[in-house]
Amino acid sequence: MSQGNTSAPILVTGATGYIASWVIQKLLEQGYTVHATVRNLDKKQSFAHLEKIADKTSGTLKLFKANLLENGSFDEAMQGCKVVLHMASPFVVTNFKDAVKDIIEPAILGTENVLHSVNKTESVKRVVVTSSIASTYGDAIDILKTENNQFDESNWNTTSSSTHQPYPYSKVMAERKAWEMAEAQDRWSLVCVNPALVLGPSLTVNTQSGSVEVLEQFANGMTLLGVPPMWNGIVDVRDVADAHILAAFNENASGRYIISGGSLNLLEMGKILRQHFGQKFPFPRNQVPKKAFKLIGPLFGYSKKFIEKNMGYPIYFNADKSKKELGISYRPIATSLVEHFQQLLDDGVVKKYI
Template structure:
């Protein structure tokens, strides 16, 4: 691919998502025409923030209704597009009834349906898929198999399954499906963005993300007794959005990109929040030993295998490729954490703790 810009519309699937909203904002402010898909055009509250951004931007926004599980659902929205940013994906980590039906099939079939539409749309030249660092590893213990004690783009999650870590399994299987479909043709190329745990301000209080769940647990007393010895790669949502735009327009972008601004333990996250918000919340003060979770983990949703494979192993990610090829200059992840928690307070998602 040689183009660095496009005069045609750009398709963004899953437009109301946390990262997708920032991507659309940036595209609109750069003057692009954006075709954005949502699950239900009647739920205007879910995309009101996008319409407001569009009204104040140089670009234009056109909304389409599409369903990941319906073949040809994205055909209309894709017409005339040279670039497709596939960002729609089911987000269900807990409280699911059937991992295959609720998590895995929607992720894989959704990717397949979108890329079938790409195959049927002659104008498309590049596809950017939002994947996850969960595609690079399944359990924290996998870090011990790496040569330099860090995951990079050469690593793939080979340890998750339908019954063990089904959400990471859905991410890696969806990404593998995307690469298989890309290799089966020659017209369009593919770039995958693999972000760490995403923090930072949301453009709407309606956003669901894994980071919101973590911060809610910090604020509601669930972690008051202590947190498990676990670490997260973390990245600011605005850096993830920048990476998507670079992946879309940079002719040299290719392959996969880990997007991570650094690693923090759950205890470090708690300390940072206490430093900034004081003792108004029951932020964790202690890191409980792994042995404690082996005993009591099953009573709070941690299986024995999960405890054994994921607690006590600091994990790190090599984001050099994104810095060199996508020109990403990562924001301070501690600031991202503080900004995100402050917004959850402002939006009423998190309330002052009353023991």
């Protein structure tokens, strides 16, 4: 892995996050000083795992309070940093009241506020923003528009909106804001990391991620009668963390990087888990045909528009750029899936069904 100047601190926003915690651990193990931002310094339980990691490594951890929605909030934490890893982002896919206020505006404004601080901080030379493959497409049906039946870095999500797929819309709009601000200056360079659905062990039991919700549904019986024909790009959390660090210190890294270890549909995920864990859980055994799911989907909160555009379309992602330019070698996604479920079981997040 490329090494930078370990004497200069590195800023990581959203330090308690699932991916960010792994990034911080890897940086501390390499001897870096990490300036880590959290929303509340009084909630020590949320970052206790980071302090334990720091105690066992050669690096130095310095915690700062910062709020995505407050202009200038990141100024202090950024002082002296050459590299900024902007990983903080609101994660609200469901159960929101107002998509614009709860998801879209915070994502865009948060990116804007962090980059305003970058513009004021002369020491910063490289910014890495955690985006998402949701920035490359809005609905699975968009795969039909691609040249090689796979999404790559040239693809942009043009089909999401504040009323249809607001979370993917927030990701693409935040990334577009980052590129707009990067192109308006020439002191610092921007690299965006676009991971698929992230699986793999967490460094804390407090993790919030979309993958946890999927695995909980596999364990609680919700999917016992069957799952819809839906595919996910999947990647191990440790590979995503490596991608951020490589993007930070590789001078030749540029543009966007899709980070994906492969694709699985929900039924395939269920089969992998059953092969490993046996009959202890109600893992899905059947795939519900799209026509049938149109009848029952609304009962589970799926709109007919979502079902029509996202079910029955296998989606694939081209991660060749990340392999060639960053040198990433991806872990097997089946192993990441099993390890993640095992951890949720060990932590008591999911319980044996039988």
